[in-house]
Amino acid sequence: MTDTLTKTAAANAPINDTRKAELLSKQVKHIDITSFDARPIVDAMADMSFTSRDLGRATKIYNDMLADKDCTVCLVIAGSTSAGGCMDLYAELVRNNMVDVIVATGATIVDMDFFEGLGHKxxxxxxxPDDDTLRSLYIDRIYDTYIDEEQLQDCDFTINKIAESLEPKPYSSRAFIREMGKYLVEHGKKDNSLVKLAYEHDVPIFCPAFVDSSAGFGLVKHQVDAAKEGRPYMVLDAIADFRELTE
Known part of the structure; x- marks a missing residue:
């Protein structure tokens, strides 16, 4: 009982801004693939073994895909790679018309790219530290990477704002993410945002598990508030995702 009361008190205690600033002192820098030529080392790895040779083979396949004008290039992204420093790499692929369609996790699109598009890091x-300490400081952890929970909540509120601005009807994840890109064009703070560039280059982004991210909170709030007020609300249409991906 005493331990429970202690944890409750710690959770309700004021945030230690100094300690939080210490933990959030070193930003992740996304790799800039335009600043160097990686082709020689990748070509050399093709003559090695294990994963090195796999990378060399994958590079050849990708080059063949780019050379084939009838080939649709689909970029599939796992969320942790974006937080880990690859975010600008994916953006450059879209900027240079090397990708036709993207399928990604909710974390990739919302908690990482859209999040940074709003100016967060x-x-x-x-x-x-232990999880209780991080919780008391409002710091979220992705392996060895941190996110400021207060900034993540700003991202959730923005998703809610976008949902509130739309006509209340079903949307595929592609259609809703396009609205996110449009929002970043008008209000964003990062030119190299994947969501923003995909909107500008008309590259569709699909996220079949869209609410499996912080966006879920913003969309739930939109639905709950609308239901309480007796007004219709927008919904994500998983069947439309399947149909549009097939097309």
Whole structure:
């Protein structure tokens, strides 16, 4: 009982801004693939073994895909790679018309790219305290990477704002993410946002598990508030995702 009361008190205690600033002191820097030529080392790895040779083979396949004008290039992204420093890499592929369609996790699109598009950052976890300490400081952890929970909530509120601005009807994840890209064009703070560039280059982004991210909170709030007020609300249409991906 005493332990429970202690944890409750800690959760309700004021945030230690100094300690939080210490933990969120080193930003993750996304790799800039335009600043160097990686082709020689990738070509050399093709003559090695294990994963190195796999990378060389994958590079050849990708080059063949780009050379084939009838080939649709689909980029599939796992969320942790974006937080880990690959976000600008994916954006450059879209900027240079090297991708036709994207399928990604909710974390990739919302918690990472859209999040940074709003001007927020990811941070290197130079030390990892216990989870109770991180919770008390409103810091979220992705492996050895930190996110400021207060900034993530701003991202959720923005998703809610976008949902509130739309005509209340079903939307595929592609259609809703396009609205996110449009929002970043008008209000964003990062030119190299994948969501923003995909909107500008008309590259569709699909996220079949869209609410499996912080966006879920913003969309749930939209639905709950609308239901309480007796007004219709927008919904995500998983069947439309399947149909549009097939097309």
């Amino acid at each position: 990811h941070y290197q976890a130079l030390e990892i």
